[in-house]
Amino acid sequence: MKLGFIGLGNIASAVATGVARDGHQIYVSQRGAAHAAKLDDQFDAVTIADNQTVLDNSDVVFLGTTVEAAPDVLKPLEFRPDQKVISFMVGISTKDIQSLIAPAKFEAIMIPYPSIAEGGSPLMAYPQSDTIDKLVGKTNTVVSLSTETALSDFLAAQAILSPIVKMLATGADWLAARTGDYHGAEQFLRLLVGGSLMAKPMTELNVLPALIAALNTPGGLNRQFREYMEAEGAFASTERGLDALSKRLSGAA
Structure with a gap:
């Protein structure tokens, strides 16, 4: 599968590391240069590119940018209707995410942890996503939530x-x-x-x-x-x- 990462902080980099081991073709944003360079050195299937090139080459897109930067980063980009988008962002509604990525399909909010790079990690998904289950569910535990209220409660509890x-x-x-x-x-x-x-x-x-x-x-x-x-x-x-x-x-x- 062709996977793209827009924004590449610690969490996005950990997810990219975990899925790259499964043989996917990975395209990563130039934002987060140190993480991108490390992934590029570690995996032959990783390509560093500008954000639009990442989109043009990806079937599933992960959003690793911050909520504050999201409008400036995402609005200029041209998403495709056939793309699925998974967001790591907290503090933004699913409706607002969908408006930023149209005409692509918002798939889910995914809350992973750094340990996903090695596997054996819990992560949250709202709503349930077959794409997330397929990409990371074999080596991690996906907790699928049915409401945004449940997601908020789990987000609060995980801060412990x-x-x-x-x-x-x-x-x-x-x-x-x-x-x-x-x-x-x-x-x-x-x-x-x-x-x-x-x-x-x-x-x-x-x-x-x-x-x-x-x-x-x-x-x-x-x-x-x-x-x-x-x-x-x-x-x-x-x-x-x-x-x-x-x-x-x-x-x-």
């Missing part, structure tokens, strides 16, 4: 990743300061958290409450630390933060 990683980084720094081994500290905490969360199959329900219960031994270190965090308001602030993100996103939708 950054503070969780920050907490792990704080723990790794704390441990490394005492042991002198940052690599060992980071590796241990990554394996501890990742292994604990993924030990059960993804089809099993209530894994998180069960894991909390398993770590709730009276007098145990995990219980003591969790209760300390709760007393400090960490979990209540998590809910307030998610509520604030939901309100922001619902306004955008």
